[in-house]
Amino acid sequence: MGPLFNAGEPWGLVTALVIGIAFGYILESAGFSSSRKLAGIFYGYDFVVLQVFFTAAITAALGLVFFDYFGWLDLSAIWVNRFYVGSTIVGGAIMGLGFIIGGFCPGTSACAAAIGKIDAMLFLGGFIIGVIIFDAFYPLYEGFYKADNLGPVKIYESLGMDREVFLLIFVVFAIFAFWATAVIQKKVSEKSNKY
Amino acid sequence: MEEVKIQNPPKKYMNPYLAGVLLGIVIILSFYFTREGLGASGAFKRGVAKVEQIIIPSHVESEKSAFYHYVKNGKDPLDNRLVYMIIGVFIGGFLSGAINNRLKLKLEHSPKITSKKRAIAAVIGGALFGIGSAFGRGCTSGAGLDGMAVLATSGFVVVAMIFGAGYIFAWFFRKLWI
Numbered sequence: 001m002g003p004l005f006n007a008g009e010p011w012g013l014v015t016a017l018v019i020g021i022a023f024g025y026i027l028e029s030a031g032f033s034s035s036r037k038l039a040g041i042f043y044g045y046d047f048v049v050l051q052v053f054f055t056a057a058i059t060a061a062l063g064l065v066f067f068d069y070f071g072w073l074d075l076s077a078i079w080v081n082r083f084y085v086g087s088t089i090v091g092g093a094i095m096g097l098g099f100i101i102g103g104f105c106p107g108t109s110a111c112a113a114a115i116g117k118i119d120a121m122l123f124l125g126g127f128i129i130g131v132i133i134f135d136a137f138y139p140l141y142e143g144f145y146k147a148d149n150l151g152p153v154k155i156y157e158s159l160g161m162d163r164e165v166f167l168l169i170f171v172v173f174a175i176f177a178f179w180a181t182a183v184i185q186k187k188v189s190e191k192s193n194k195y
Numbered sequence: 196m197e198e199v200k201i202q203n204p205p206k207k208y209m210n211p212y213l214a215g216v217l218l219g220i221v222i223i224l225s226f227y228f229t230r231e232g233l234g235a236s237g238a239f240k241r242g243v244a245k246v247e248q249i250i251i252p253s254h255v256e257s258e259k260s261a262f263y264h265y266v267k268n269g270k271d272p273l274d275n276r277l278v279y280m281i282i283g284v285f286i287g288g289f290l291s292g293a294i295n296n297r298l299k300l301k302l303e304h305s306p307k308i309t310s311k312k313r314a315i316a317a318v319i320g321g322a323l324f325g326i327g328s329a330f331g332r333g334c335t336s337g338a339g340l341d342g343m344a345v346l347a348t349s350g351f352v353v354v355a356m357i358f359g360a361g362y363i364f365a366w367f368f369r370k371l372w373i
Contacts, residue, residue: 020283028291055215060344091331092356102320107235111288130325
């Protein structure tokens, strides 16, 4: 029964490298190495981000629950990010602003830089500057950063639902989003063809 | 003189739903083998911590630094799976670019803005993402995608905030893109 290795073990490190190669390959193949393609989700001309991102999320969420059912993976042993209420919300909002200005996120900028996108290399340079800034002034907001830790809480617990009911709603919502964004994308591209 | 050379045109991108299913399988395998999911931002934070450890150890090896736990008790911040993973992302991205004829040194930008404007925006956006992913304890992949995969509340909140803020600010920055 999984997980097979601890992340820090040598085999965990080798696996991380292989997983990283697959991750980068898929991102680049799907077009995530282009900032203009990524930004399309915010202007309605290209929803590839939503399509790939939510398909991956529902595939992984369903897969992990089935691995649990079959007794292949102990879900209580895997890492679940802690929910620090204020820090998570503020961090997410700053990332959203960074995304719309910079056109990448860290993973996508890495695979875009790997194929020679200079804007992605600059984004990564900026990212490192941001990390240094965060570290330099850390004592100013350390309290906020560590406040309101709700622990590794699950979304269905937060909503007071059964896990399976939440999963069903999540999948239905994703399929609706795929349909709705396909309609929007068609309308936006028809409109821009007129010019 | 123009070079007369027929280059192979870039191949089409993969179907997004196929890419999504493959990415989902990669996430499942990552949790199955290593207990943890994907991540991109962590490796860069660790890189910064490594440089700080060399040039300003008195800072990073104290409670004043956000990266104290990376170096505590003489640990090497680069001795971590996320560092191996980001090396993999560069290799995988490069392989896909090579196979699909997309390797090209290029600063991509909307025809309505200059290269310089795009370059400045990329640096500022990157810096904001660096600060945001520190507060968020991970980025779109490590906090968002992994979080949704394991049904963590933090994952759904961070994704809602990234895209919510993106849509709210999109109007102000539309000239950068459309």
